[in-house]
Amino acid sequence: MARISASVYTSHVPAIGVAVDLGKTQEPYWQPLFAGYELSKRWLEDNRPDVIFLVYNDHATAFSLDIIPTFAIGCAAEFEPADEGWGPRPVPKVIGHPELAAHIAQSVIQDDFDLTLVNRMPVDHGLTVPLSLMCGQPQAWPCPVIPFHVNVVQYPVPSGRRCFQLGQAIRKAVESYDEPLKVQIWGTGGMSHQLQGARAGLINREWDNAWLDQLIADPKACADVPHIDYVREAGSEGIELVMWLIARGAMSDVNADGARGPAPTVRHRFYHVPASNTAVGHLILENN
Amino acid sequence: MALDKPYKDVPGTIIFDADQSRKGYWLNQFCTSLMKADNRARFKANERAYLDEWPLSEAQKQAVMARDLNACMQLGGNIYFLARIGATDGLSFQQMAGSMTGMTETEYREMMIRGGRSIEGNRHLGENGDAQPQNQPQGATHKAAPAARKA
Numbered sequence: 001m002a003r004i005s006a007s008v009y010t011s012h013v014p015a016i017g018v019a020v021d022l023g024k025t026q027e028p029y030w031q032p033l034f035a036g037y038e039l040s041k042r043w044l045e046d047n048r049p050d051v052i053f054l055v056y057n058d059h060a061t062a063f064s065l066d067i068i069p070t071f072a073i074g075c076a077a078e079f080e081p082a083d084e085g086w087g088p089r090p091v092p093k094v095i096g097h098p099e100l101a102a103h104i105a106q107s108v109i110q111d112d113f114d115l116t117l118v119n120r121m122p123v124d125h126g127l128t129v130p131l132s133l134m135c136g137q138p139q140a141w142p143c144p145v146i147p148f149h150v151n152v153v154q155y156p157v158p159s160g161r162r163c164f165q166l167g168q169a170i171r172k173a174v175e176s177y178d179e180p181l182k183v184q185i186w187g188t189g190g191m192s193h194q195l196q197g198a199r200a201g202l203i204n205r206e207w208d209n210a211w212l213d214q215l216i217a218d219p220k221a222c223a224d225v226p227h228i229d230y231v232r233e234a235g236s237e238g239i240e241l242v243m244w245l246i247a248r249g250a251m252s253d254v255n256a257d258g259a260r261g262p263a264p265t266v267r268h269r270f271y272h273v274p275a276s277n278t279a280v281g282h283l284i285l286e287n288n
Numbered sequence: 289m290a291l292d293k294p295y296k297d298v299p300g301t302i303i304f305d306a307d308q309s310r311k312g313y314w315l316n317q318f319c320t321s322l323m324k325a326d327n328r329a330r331f332k333a334n335e336r337a338y339l340d341e342w343p344l345s346e347a348q349k350q351a352v353m354a355r356d357l358n359a360c361m362q363l364g365g366n367i368y369f370l371a372r373i374g375a376t377d378g379l380s381f382q383q384m385a386g387s388m389t390g391m392t393e394t395e396y397r398e399m400m401i402r403g404g405r406s407i408e409g410n411r412h413l414g415e416n417g418d419a420q421p422q423n424q425p426q427g428a429t430h431k432a433a434p435a436a437r438k439a
Binding site: 014015018029059060061064065066083084085086153154155156192194195196197198199200201202203204205207227228231232233236237273274276277279 | 294295298299300301302303304305306309313316317319320322323328357358361366367368369371372374375376380381382384385386388389390396399400401403404405407410411412418419420421423424425426
């Protein structure tokens, strides 16, 4: 049977992708940020999964105001890096895992989470920047990736609680897949940032770190944080953090209706300000 | 029952909710069109003519041509859509976000390097942080010459 071996959490700031693509990672501005991912890159090489289930949000790239799915699972065989207006990032195309994606969709939808199925979806920086941070600049990404989009752009966006429940349903789905695949689930976006108005540039280091503490130690309580707290304390775009709760909900110490596994091991924790407008947070949690 | 909007008292912040989205539908769809290179070229060649192809309000067209992102936001724009205008102009997200504060590009960049804008005084309207309406616009240019600005 397949299983979730670990979860990875990281911000997905577009400027990080630009720094990688233009060879600026060793410049003084960027060096401390990329240093925080050195351990992570080695860890991923040593703990290579068979599939990455990557939770991110499309930034008005694949989805305009024509259609706004709350949760969308990428079921295609491959996904092209998107042109977000600056030209597509020079990164490998993303190879999907249609069989596992279809299995997760079937299981999760019948578990009452009404996902949208997507077969054509260019993937933007929300998906490719985490891959660059964790893998560097390979010729091909190390394994197939299932893109999973969450609407955090137009309100109403899903609650932290719903995301946390969805994570639990995703784990159940993975664990009922026959092939013995090692699956990692990644939650991306955040941390505190605001890209608009007179409050642009807001960073709340104290709130971010308290939120990380709670995400690790008491994820259920973290899932109950209401939207307004993210907006007020972590900036209008800090709401992206609800996506981390999908990954956290998929870990084996979480189970609303049954036996729970042991707490995960915190393999790595990193926090850095700034990357462009944003506070960067990063965690690796291993299932035990 | 009206939609619950607890975020209305966060200073310097417009949440892209259903009301804003209705107001800004065509503005944001116009922005989406700039993801195609051909459309970017046509827009750059004659902004007014390109904008006139879309059912935008005159205020929305003026806000786009003035690159006044605060006005665009008030008129229903969303930053991820508006970013297509910035991309067409060759601007980064940092340049776009900074342009909404009144600070120069250098001032904004330095604020971020110092750890970003503080949350203190910026949680609720009625406090006195740097993002509050009574403290706009921000940046040394505005602080140095209030008399000149009035004149």
